[in-house]
Amino acid sequence: xxxxxxxxxxxxxxxxxxxxxxxxxxxxxxxxxxxxxxxxxxxxxxxxxxxxxxxxxxxxxxxxxxxxxxxxxxxxxxxxxxxxxxxxxxxxxxxxxxxxxxxxxxxxxxxxxxxxxxxxxxxxxxxxxxxxxxxxxxxxxxxxxxxxxxxxxxxxxxxxxxxxxxxxxxxxxxxxxxxxxxxxxxxxxxxxxxxxxxxxxxxxxxxxxxxxxxxxxxxxxxxxxxxxxxxxxxxxxxxxxxxxxxxxxxxxxxxxxxxxxxxxxxxxxxxxxxxxxxxxxxxxxxxxxxxxxxxxxxxxxxxxxxxxxxxxxxxxxxxxxxxxxxxxxxxxxxxxxxxxxxxxxxxxxxxxxxxxxxxxxxxxxxxxxxxxxxxxxxxxxxxxxxxxxxxxxxxxxxxxxxxxxx
Ligand code: HEM
Numbered sequence: 012x013x014x015x016x017x018x019x020x021x022x023x024x025x026x027x028x029x030x031x032x033x034x035x036x037x038x039x040x041x042x043x044x045x046x047x048x049x050x051x052x053x054x055x056x057x058x059x060x061x062x063x064x065x066x067x068x069x070x071x072x073x074x075x076x077x078x079x080x081x082x083x084x085x086x087x088x089x090x091x092x093x094x095x096x097x098x099x100x101x102x103x104x105x106x107x108x109x110x111x112x113x114x115x116x117x118x119x120x121x122x123x124x125x126x127x128x129x130x131x132x133x134x135x136x137x138x139x140x141x142x143x144x145x146x147x148x149x150x151x152x153x154x155x156x157x158x159x160x161x162x163x164x165x166x167x168x169x170x171x172x173x174x175x176x177x178x179x180x181x182x183x184x185x186x187x188x189x190x191x192x193x194x195x196x197x198x199x200x201x202x203x204x205x206x207x208x209x210x211x212x213x214x215x216x217x218x219x220x221x222x223x224x225x226x227x228x229x230x231x232x233x234x235x236x237x238x239x240x241x242x243x244x245x246x247x248x249x250x251x252x253x254x255x256x257x258x259x260x261x262x263x264x265x266x267x268x269x270x271x272x273x274x275x276x277x278x279x280x281x282x283x284x285x286x287x288x289x290x291x292x293x294x295x296x297x298x299x300x301x302x303x304x305x306x307x308x309x310x311x312x313x314x315x316x317x318x319x320x321x322x323x324x325x326x327x328x329x330x331x332x333x334x335x336x337x338x339x340x341x342x343x344x345x346x347x348x349x350x351x352x353x354x355x356x357x358x359x360x361x362x363x364x365x366x367x368x369x370x371x372x373x374x375x376x377x378x379x380x381x382x383x384x385x386x387x388x389x390x391x392x393x394x395x396x397x398x399x400x401x402x403x404x405x406x407x408x409x410x411x412x413x414x415x416x417x
Contacts (some may be wrong), residue, residue, distance in 0.1 A: 063361025166225025
């Protein structure tokens, strides 16, 4: 049975939701998806408000979605996933969030700027086939960049099997986390979570006895100072970091390359004036964002500008939809590298705002500069050859994007 075009799991919506945005933005209506007990939200004001709304939980189980019997069955079959590993599960009673407390100091702009040489070196190594090959798959080409960067940050040797395991584990885990994922995805996510907990748990143990100059050691020191951090929660925070930072960066870069190849004029301007790359990264994220939906669940009836979302509904927030809201971003269909993008929601909003924003912008910016330098003028791609996996609720998952170079 084919899914309606606006359905989150339809190929049409995953590959190009923009035609659907246009009709939804006419009246900014919320769109119900009955088979998921979900509501889709695409208007900028509502997405921004619901990102960080007191009646919109980031943890669907807390919001009462799903009955007790079902959650008992899940806890038996997927114990690691069910002892939920989303950042919401690391919320503290005092309203803080453990992941932010532990990791935020290492993700400040100053600390990330220090990583600029590392990111450059990783991009140079990983993306060198661009200089000589006649064809590349952009997804495969760039996927090792975030993985290697994060491994270096954590102090895990990027050439080891452990680091390579993140390549499959991070996407499997991220994908299976969503509250309506199928059993197969959950099985994979459970296995991925167990593997990542094992790898990062071992790394933490090693650093406890032999500190190094890396993120893991700093996080341990910080947790020791606090004195009340459950050692398992510390490892969970690191797992969430790996999962949140790899796929998003890979997909953002792939989509940005797609956008640049489709806009040769803007690309030529960027080739000549690299000072515009920073803003162009944000415009690429608006124009073709990697995030399909941020997931929330309503804990009570929520009224917004004349529309009501009933209690215990899955609320899916389209960041890309918000970036295409013509009330906020004039002529959203125009890719404009000089566009004023203050207020962009590409990295979320409020208390859950992306912790890795500076690292993400550094990596995607460095990758784009490398592509601008080494992508031949003759490079082209065929839209129909792009592979999509529509079954991912969080991300617009591109599985392959072949580009003919020379
Ligand atoms: C271009 C790449 C990226 C994009 C588009 C992106 C986007 C986002 C968005 C939209 C959120 C908010 C999620 C929500 O409210 O439900 C988020 C959260 C988060 N991101 Fe990113 N992200 C990127 C890269 C990274 C990187 C590189 C890291 C770290 C290495 C990272 C770490 C995190 C973490 C830990 C959170 C959860 C924060 C919390 O819940 O307190 N992200 N990201």
